[in-house]
Amino acid sequence: METAEPRLILVLSGKRKSGKDHVSGLIVERLGVEACRVLHLSGPLKQQYAQEHGLDLAGLLGAGEYKEWHRADMIRWGERRRERDPGFFCRAAVTEGGGAAPVWVVNDARRPSDLRWFRREYPGVPVRCVRVHASPRTRAGRGWVFVDGIDDAESECGLDDEGAEFDWTIRNDEADDRPMLGEQLQPVLSLAEEAAAGHRGDGHPLLMLSTDNLKYVKVNGK
Numbered sequence: 320m321e322t323a324e325p326r327l328i329l330v331l332s333g334k335r336k337s338g339k340d341h342v343s344g345l346i347v348e349r350l351g352v353e354a355c356r357v358l359h360l361s362g363p364l365k366q367q368y369a370q371e372h373g374l375d376l377a378g379l380l381g382a383g384e385y386k387e388w389h390r391a392d393m394i395r396w397g398e399r400r401r402e403r404d405p406g407f408f409c410r411a412a413v414t415e416g417g418g419a420a421p422v423w424v425v426n427d428a429r430r431p432s433d434l435r436w437f438r439r440e441y442p443g444v445p446v447r448c449v450r451v452h453a454s455p456r457t458r459a460g461r462g463w464v465f466v467d468g469i470d471d472a473e474s475e476c477g478l479d480d481e482g483a484e485f486d487w488t489i490r491n492d493e494a495d496d497r498p499m500l501g502e503q504l505q506p507v508l509s510l511a512e513e514a515a516a517g518h519r520g521d522g523h524p525l526l527m528l529s530t531d532n533l534k535y536v537k538v539n540g541k
Contacts, residue, residue: 324398326355326421327514328437328444329507332428332478333451334471336463338491342451342504343426349508353516356420361427363411364397371396391466394474401432409436421515436485445514448486449507450478457492 331440333339347355362380368389369376377482379384379393400407412425428434428448438446469475478484489503 323419324441324444325423325514326423326444327511328423328441328446329511330425330428330434330437330446330448331451332448332485333491334453334458334463334475336458336461337451337453338461339426339451342449342489342491342500343424345504346422346424346508346511350422350515352452354420355422355424355511356416356418358412358416358423358425359414359427360408360425360429360433363393363415364400365393365402367411368393368396387466391468394469394472398473401430405432406436406440408410409433409440422511428478429474431484434478447486447507447510449486450488451491451493452488 331343341358342407345355347357365379368374372389374389375385379389380386397408402410416423425437434446434448440478453461455465487503488498489507491500494519
């Protein structure tokens with residue numbers, strides 16, 4: 320299946336409960352679903368893992384305890400698959416989520432190999448990396464609890480030392496001395512809007528969202 324190339328690829332990364340889903344959702348709200356596609360690298364992983372192990376896919380895709388029960392083994396299984404084929408889940412995510420949209424948002428990059436894959440496969444497309452950061456205290460307030468073998472694994476730490484790779488770092492905390500999330504996201508949104516400009520030809524403008532509504536996410540951030 321061939322997929323049209325986008326004009327911009329935004330790659331989001333961050334720890335569990337940092338708010339990646341929230342940030343990607345805000346980008347989609349700003350651009351509209353016709354101009355933006357969200358690609359989940361974890362989706363194909365969970366689907367394949369569920370098929371091979373006879374598990375409930377909906378449970379693995381959810382945010383409940385079912386996923387947490389299987390998370391450690393699923394991570395190990397995914398690492399073995401990546402060792403054989405580093406681009407397996409990236410290709411699957413593009414096949415399932417890519418489409419004729421000018422902006423793609425990859426909302427859960429975990430490793431340097433994820434960044435390299437998109438840059439290698441789409442050499443003519445700008446690939447911009449957005450790191451979503453939240454303090455352990457903030458993440459704990461959203462339900463995060465450190466789990467040995469998960470939070471110190473490559474799936475959580477693989478991009479910790481890739482600071483030079485990030486075009487923007489978004490601090491999704493409640494700290495009073497940090498800019499509101501909307502202000503931090505403005506350069507990202509401006510670039511995405513520029514890439515999406517002219518995509519719609521039906522006379523309707525792109526959906527806009529006031530940055531006054533783009534505050535930090537308090538609960539259930541991914």
